[in-house]
Amino acid sequence: xxxxxxxxxxxxxxxxxxxxxxxxxxxxxxxxxxxxxxxxxxxxxxxxxxxxxxxxxxxxxxxxxxxxxxxxxxxxxxxxxxxxxx
Amino acid sequence: xxxxxxxxxxxxxxxxxxxxxxxxxxxxxxxxxxxxxxxxxxxxxxxxxxxxxxxxxxxxxxxxxxxxxxxxxxxxxxxxxxxxxxxxxxxxxxxxxxxxxxxxxxxxxxxxxxxxxxxxxxxxxxxxxxxxxxxxxxxxxxxxxxxxxxxxxxxxxxxxxxxxxxxxxxxxxxxxxxxxxxxxxxxxxxxxxxxxxxxxxxxxxxxxxxxxxxxxxxxxxxxxxxxxxxxxxxxxxxxxxxxxxxxxxxxxxxxxxxxxxxxx
Numbered sequence: 001x002x003x004x005x006x007x008x009x010x011x012x013x014x015x016x017x018x019x020x021x022x023x024x025x026x027x028x029x030x031x032x033x034x035x036x037x038x039x040x041x042x043x044x045x046x047x048x049x050x051x052x053x054x055x056x057x058x059x060x061x062x063x064x065x066x067x068x069x070x071x072x073x074x075x076x077x078x079x080x081x082x083x084x085x086x
Numbered sequence: 087x088x089x090x091x092x093x094x095x096x097x098x099x100x101x102x103x104x105x106x107x108x109x110x111x112x113x114x115x116x117x118x119x120x121x122x123x124x125x126x127x128x129x130x131x132x133x134x135x136x137x138x139x140x141x142x143x144x145x146x147x148x149x150x151x152x153x154x155x156x157x158x159x160x161x162x163x164x165x166x167x168x169x170x171x172x173x174x175x176x177x178x179x180x181x182x183x184x185x186x187x188x189x190x191x192x193x194x195x196x197x198x199x200x201x202x203x204x205x206x207x208x209x210x211x212x213x214x215x216x217x218x219x220x221x222x223x224x225x226x227x228x229x230x231x232x233x234x235x236x237x238x239x240x241x242x243x244x245x246x247x248x249x250x251x252x253x254x255x256x257x258x259x260x261x262x263x264x265x266x267x268x269x270x271x272x273x274x275x276x277x278x279x280x281x282x283x284x285x286x287x288x289x290x291x292x293x294x295x296x297x298x299x300x301x302x303x304x305x306x307x308x309x310x311x312x313x314x315x316x317x318x319x320x321x322x323x324x325x326x327x328x329x330x331x332x333x334x335x336x337x338x339x340x341x342x343x344x345x346x347x348x349x350x
Contacts, residue, residue: 012105047299050299059132060149061128064187064188065155065156066255
C-alpha cells in the first residue's frame, strides 16, 4: 500500500514524471517496488483498477449544499451566517 | 468565554492533485495536529493523508445516499468540534481549497471561534485554480462569473454573456432534495433552458474536471450547449461557458474619463 501511495506522491511532485512520456514513467516504475499490476495500471491511466484495489467504495465529493429556501429547515445558508458573524 | 482555551482548529486544503499541490504550511498543520479529520473526493488521496499522521479519521462515513447533505455537514462540524472541546489541536483536511464550495470548514471555524478557541483556515489550490490553468482562461481578461449550478437554476441571476460563466456542482444540478449525488438528462435539460435565456444553444461549452491523480489528464470535453443533457456528469464535474458576445463599451463613461485628461 505505502509503496504505491509513495510513488503517486513522488510523481505528483515531480515535474519530470508529470510532463515526460510513458517511457520515463515506465522506467521509474520499474525501478520502484510498486507491484507490477499496479504499475501497469498507472501506465495505462487506469484509475479504476487502483481505486478498486486500494480504496474501494464510493467517495463523496460534494461539500456545499443548496437547499431551496422553501424547503429550508430554518437554518440560514452558511455563507450568510458567516457574513453576519464577520 | 473571553480567554482562548486549549484546543484549536486548523482547516487546510490539500489542493486537487495528489502530491502536487500541498503547501508546506498545510502539511505542517497536518503533521503537528493531535487528530486529523479528512474529507476528500478520492480514496487514494485519503490514503495519502493517512500516511502523514497516525490518527486520521475520515469524514466520508457521514455521507449516505439520500441523507440530507446539510445533516452530513453538521455531523462533520460536530465531530471536529468535539475534539477541539476535548482540548486537542485538530486539523481538518479538505480537498482543493477548504473555503471554496465547502460548508463544514467555514461553519466549524466560526463555531470554534465563538466558543473561544483558536481557529484558522489555510488556502489550497482549488478546482477553480486548475481550471484557469488547464483551459487557459485568465479571469482578468473579460471577467468570470461563478455560481453553484442548482442555485443558478433556482434563482434569476444577472448573467453577463461577455464574461466567462462557470457553474460548479453541475453533476448534481437540479437536486431539490439536498440528498442526491447525481443529476440526469431531464434536470440538465432544464439547465439548458435556463442558459438558453442568455446563450444560443449552439454555443460551445466545456465540461471540466481537474486531475486528482498525477497520471490523470483533466477532463476537458467541448460540446454544444444543446448537447449537455446527453453527457455523463459526475460529482466533480464543472461547466465552463466561454463568452458569447464581445464587451460592450460604455461611451458615456469613456467620454467622461477622456474629459478628465491625464493626471500625474
